[in-house]
Amino acid sequence: MNHLPLIIKREYLTKVRNKSFIVMTILSPLIMIGLILLVTYLSQLNNNKVKTVAVLDESGIVKELFEDTETTKYHRFDNITLENAKQISKEKEYYGLLHVDELSSLESISKHINFYSEDSPSLTLISDLEFKLGEELTNLKMIEEDIDLEKIEASKINVNINQENFSGEKTSKIDSITKIAFGVATGYLLFMFIIIYGNMIMRSVIEEKTSRIVEIIISSVKPVQLMLGKIIGTSLAGVTQFVIWIVLGSILMVVLPFFLGIDISQMETPQQQMIQQAVESQGSGDLMQNIFLAVQSLPLLNLVIAFVLFFLSGYLLYSSLYAAIGAAVDNETDTQQFMLPIIMPLILAVYVGGFTVIEDPHGTVSTIFSFIPFTSPVVMLMRIPFGVPVWQQVLSLLILIGTFIFTVWFAAKIYRVGILMYGKKTSYKELIKWIKY
Amino acid sequence: MSNLLEAHSVSKKFGDFTALNNASIAVPEGSVFGLLGPNGAGKTTLIRVINQITMPDTGHVLLDGQPLQPHHIKDIGYLPEERGLYKSMKVGEQALYLAQLKGMQKTEAKKRLFEWFERLDIGDWWNKKIQELSKGMAQKIQFVVTVLHEPKLLIFDEPFSGFDPINANIIKDEILRLKNEGATVIFSTHRMESVEELCDHIALLHKSNKILDGNLMAIKKQYKTNTYEVGINAENHSVVERALAERFTTTAANFRTIGDELKLNVKLSEKDTANDLLSYLTTQGQVSHFVEQIPSANDIFIQAVKNN
Numbered sequence: 001m002n003h004l005p006l007i008i009k010r011e012y013l014t015k016v017r018n019k020s021f022i023v024m025t026i027l028s029p030l031i032m033i034g035l036i037l038l039v040t041y042l043s044q045l046n047n048n049k050v051k052t053v054a055v056l057d058e059s060g061i062v063k064e065l066f067e068d069t070e071t072t073k074y075h076r077f078d079n080i081t082l083e084n085a086k087q088i089s090k091e092k093e094y095y096g097l098l099h100v101d102e103l104s105s106l107e108s109i110s111k112h113i114n115f116y117s118e119d120s121p122s123l124t125l126i127s128d129l130e131f132k133l134g135e136e137l138t139n140l141k142m143i144e145e146d147i148d149l150e151k152i153e154a155s156k157i158n159v160n161i162n163q164e165n166f167s168g169e170k171t172s173k174i175d176s177i178t179k180i181a182f183g184v185a186t187g188y189l190l191f192m193f194i195i196i197y198g199n200m201i202m203r204s205v206i207e208e209k210t211s212r213i214v215e216i217i218i219s220s221v222k223p224v225q226l227m228l229g230k231i232i233g234t235s236l237a238g239v240t241q242f243v244i245w246i247v248l249g250s251i252l253m254v255v256l257p258f259f260l261g262i263d264i265s266q267m268e269t270p271q272q273q274m275i276q277q278a279v280e281s282q283g284s285g286d287l288m289q290n291i292f293l294a295v296q297s298l299p300l301l302n303l304v305i306a307f308v309l310f311f312l313s314g315y316l317l318y319s320s321l322y323a324a325i326g327a328a329v330d331n332e333t334d335t336q337q338f339m340l341p342i343i344m345p346l347i348l349a350v351y352v353g354g355f356t357v358i359e360d361p362h363g364t365v366s367t368i369f370s371f372i373p374f375t376s377p378v379v380m381l382m383r384i385p386f387g388v389p390v391w392q393q394v395l396s397l398l399i400l401i402g403t404f405i406f407t408v409w410f411a412a413k414i415y416r417v418g419i420l421m422y423g424k425k426t427s428y429k430e431l432i433k434w435i436k437y
Numbered sequence: 438m439s440n441l442l443e444a445h446s447v448s449k450k451f452g453d454f455t456a457l458n459n460a461s462i463a464v465p466e467g468s469v470f471g472l473l474g475p476n477g478a479g480k481t482t483l484i485r486v487i488n489q490i491t492m493p494d495t496g497h498v499l500l501d502g503q504p505l506q507p508h509h510i511k512d513i514g515y516l517p518e519e520r521g522l523y524k525s526m527k528v529g530e531q532a533l534y535l536a537q538l539k540g541m542q543k544t545e546a547k548k549r550l551f552e553w554f555e556r557l558d559i560g561d562w563w564n565k566k567i568q569e570l571s572k573g574m575a576q577k578i579q580f581v582v583t584v585l586h587e588p589k590l591l592i593f594d595e596p597f598s599g600f601d602p603i604n605a606n607i608i609k610d611e612i613l614r615l616k617n618e619g620a621t622v623i624f625s626t627h628r629m630e631s632v633e634e635l636c637d638h639i640a641l642l643h644k645s646n647k648i649l650d651g652n653l654m655a656i657k658k659q660y661k662t663n664t665y666e667v668g669i670n671a672e673n674h675s676v677v678e679r680a681l682a683e684r685f686t687t688t689a690a691n692f693r694t695i696g697d698e699l700k701l702n703v704k705l706s707e708k709d710t711a712n713d714l715l716s717y718l719t720t721q722g723q724v725s726h727f728v729e730q731i732p733s734a735n736d737i738f739i740q741a742v743k744n745n
Binding site: 218 | 489520524537
């Protein structure tokens, strides 16, 4: 008798109807979006405060250099001593005081520029000042040396390398960035999925043990069926949750800022800057169009097929191990000793994926890790956007499926014995013995 | 009477530990079969083998003359000793799920569940969650789920643990009713008074070995010692006691009566009969108490374990 559909249905329904599951499903995207908005809001709040910087320029050469901006105002002192300037700046609670000493040569001036302030000044302000002063002093020096500034300006050449692969398809920096984004997104998605729903499977196995229902059930169904039913049912609940998160998240992402009047696009992240630079160096075209082109040039069909296959087998590989752990212990606190060997390869995979693959997607390390079954789902998924030969993908998948069949067999053995063991603290030695029962 | 279930030299080892050593039992159709033994004797292992939860290392089990197969699951109802239900699931939903796992159709299962709930007076529990019920209440549900699919063979492992006397009685009556309707019952316990009340046949397991089995009455006959409890009113107790001791083997007895007569256990030798003893007693005084000592299941249990 095949009871698998019945078990899957029960697992799915109990998970989905569970109150904390519902709360988490609805609340998580709210919290996530809320946090993003909060961070954006706070960073804008910070920027909105106007800083006043006092300038005492005794050399008289950078007087007109600083122009007021939205966030920074400059107050120029004239004909007062440094001590007085400091005094006034302090009394008026200026952000700081920039002092340029009067000296004979530009070189010595450049070495005697000071900034006085109450607290240590912000890094961006200082580097901004340094950049402006440096540029101005360089220009002055060039004039002093009789160099024609216009000529220099005119002789600047901007290089933009056109990238093309051997079969003639155009590639670009934005291509690589899109590939990295795709790879990292799928890799992390799998990682998160395994951790969240693997744990859920483990807890539900432990629950069956502690509620002592398991013996009643396995007098009707085979333990392997129960285990697979659990894994599949929980995963379907997981997919449901994920889809709701994505839909709800994107809706909130669009709607909420509109209501709260916060502009998310103003938030600058390092990634955005990277993309911006890539686009600017490209010279022409707008960002969205470029990304669209880049996505189109990805091996999409390959990516989708590989994603489904690697995601499934990778997830099943790990979740069967989680189920085995659940069966081997009596309560959640005992799971720690068995968790490490599962988490380690996962974290390793994400690190290898996050650093090595991005640097060199077809290097030795990346290639090897995309074949090792416990890291291959994550690493291979990150590599595929960069183009991986089909034979490598197939071989890696075969190794993965082989290992997956082995772990399901192994987990089923442990599961079969473990679910009927009560009150014993299990050791690794014990687990090996169970295999032989 | 044919045997519904036969286990032939079943052995099972867990690593170095032998849980069951060459155990054979035969359960006659329509009987209540008591599977007895101290803790850790191998009762649960044998039951799990019958339920196809554990595969035996050697030996085989026949149900209705056929070797056990997966489809036999629906012919067996099993109430394990370690039992429970999903705490956060509703009673009705859960009972339906478990019935469907036994191969029942949903509508049929629902109909029978309503009948059972009605009879046990628990109809209004249908939409309650298990965690809202007491332990005894949950046990009732487990019992219903075990017998719902009307299996030929019912296996109860310590069925009365966790029940108060009133509910234990209800369950006992239900078990006897099911037996009268034709079910065969295997009953594992170490509570001997329920064995006396229910079982026709017993098997005794001790340290993974079966040390005794058969019809309960036949075993009792085999274990009886020809000893009689005797109460006698005489003028001089010690004279009578000495006279009796000359002809029979006597020991002090401690049964309860309302008088202060002489109380003795008298063991007959092989050539004496009960009538010989009784007629001799009547010459010594007024006989107020004369009962043959029948070994209780408890005595047999203790003695058989001791002898091994």
